[in-house]
Amino acid sequence: DPAPEAQGGGVLSRLFGRKTGPAEVKRVLDDDMVESLEELLISADMGVETALRVTANMAEGRMGRRLSAREIKELLASEIARIMEPVAKPLPLYPTKPQVVLVVGVNGSGKTTTIGKLASQFRAAGKKVVIAAGDTFRAAAVEQLQIWGDRAGVPVLTAPEGSDPASLAFDAMTKAQADGADLLMIDTAGRLQNRADLMEELAKIVRVIRKKDPDAPHNTLLVLDATTGQNALSQVETFQKLADVSGLVMTKLDGTAKGGVLVALADRFGLPIHAIGVGEQIDDLAPFDPEEFAAALTG
Numbered sequence: 142d143p144a145p146e147a148q149g150g151g152v153l154s155r156l157f158g159r160k161t162g163p164a165e166v167k168r169v170l171d172d173d174m175v176e177s178l179e180e181l182l183i184s185a186d187m188g189v190e191t192a193l194r195v196t197a198n199m200a201e202g203r204m205g206r207r208l209s210a211r212e213i214k215e216l217l218a219s220e221i222a223r224i225m226e227p228v229a230k231p232l233p234l235y236p237t238k239p240q241v242v243l244v245v246g247v248n249g250s251g252k253t254t255t256i257g258k259l260a261s262q263f264r265a266a267g268k269k270v271v272i273a274a275g276d277t278f279r280a281a282a283v284e285q286l287q288i289w290g291d292r293a294g295v296p297v298l299t300a301p302e303g304s305d306p307a308s309l310a311f312d313a314m315t316k317a318q319a320d321g322a323d324l325l326m327i328d329t330a331g332r333l334q335n336r337a338d339l340m341e342e343l344a345k346i347v348r349v350i351r352k353k354d355p356d357a358p359h360n361t362l363l364v365l366d367a368t369t370g371q372n373a374l375s376q377v378e379t380f381q382k383l384a385d386v387s388g389l390v391m392t393k394l395d396g397t398a399k400g401g402v403l404v405a406l407a408d409r410f411g412l413p414i415h416a417i418g419v420g421e422q423i424d425d426l427a428p429f430d431p432e433e434f435a436a437a438l439t440g
């Protein structure tokens with residue numbers, strides 16, 4: 142029978158599962174073992190570069206030692222947590238009114254849902270929130286955002302289909318300032334098919350809101366779907382060219398997503414992870430907890 146830890150389906154259970162029995166059984170940390178660990182981390186979506194670094198750090202000074210599955214798991218988890226700790230930061234809140242949060246990401250990544258969840262959290266914390274439905278070319282997206290705004294009890298500003306997102310953003314700034322709102326969240330289009338267009342669209346939104354507040358947007362949140370695995374890395378690169386990305390929200394970590402890509406993201410870009418999406422309901426947005434994450438990934 143597999144050890145209790147071997148039932149969770151994490152990285153270590155696959156190495157020490159049925160073959161080696163209980164978690165206390167020791168094995169020599171040799172090149173073969175290190176290679177197996179690398180492979181397991183890569184298969185958990187961590188990417189080659191990061192997986193090699195994590196296992197090398199973990200093995201340093203320990204080669205030839207006899208280690209139990211439990212010890213190896215703890216050592217790997219602590220290496221992973223060490224990479225993740227600096228990026229685990231909730232969205233910083235400023236006294237500026239309104240704090241403008243631009244939300245970017247490809248369609249389907251969970252932008253709308255995340256805006257709804259964040260709006261609900263901020264509102265529960267006593268903040269006055271306004272949402273601008275800046276993806277004016279997708280009627281369905283605007284409708285969805287309105288539904289989420291209703292759920293969160295937050296007004297959603299919309300504009301006629303196909304109208305200029307920057308002009309909506311300007312109107313939203315005006316309203317948010319007039320209402321004394323604490324936060325203005327601006328949804329944006331996520332069609333990467335025409336990057337030049339999208340870049341111009343985002344740049345124009347930024348230009349226009351800066352007429353009202355030269356420091357806006359105060360945050361540019363990139364929403365990423367964890368189930369896209371290594372694709373998330375190229376999405377960060379792409380959006381960094383399109384906008385001044387200041388932080389990430391990783392959605393769909395509740396599903397079968399292996400989550401290892403978060404370690405690769407942290408290792409490569411060091412962008413703060415402000416929250417993680419753990420379901421489709423309004424309360425399914427959690428702070429990112431590096432220890433818990435590392436334990437689950439290696440479990």
Ligand code: GDP
Binds near residue numbers: 421
């Ligand atoms: P958008 O196109 O980027 O605005 O994406 P949506 O917010 O419409 O989300 C796309 C789909 O992903 C919807 O079916 C959401 O319910 C789903 N979704 C968003 N976030 C999460 C999450 O954290 N977990 C799960 N399981 N589904 C999510």
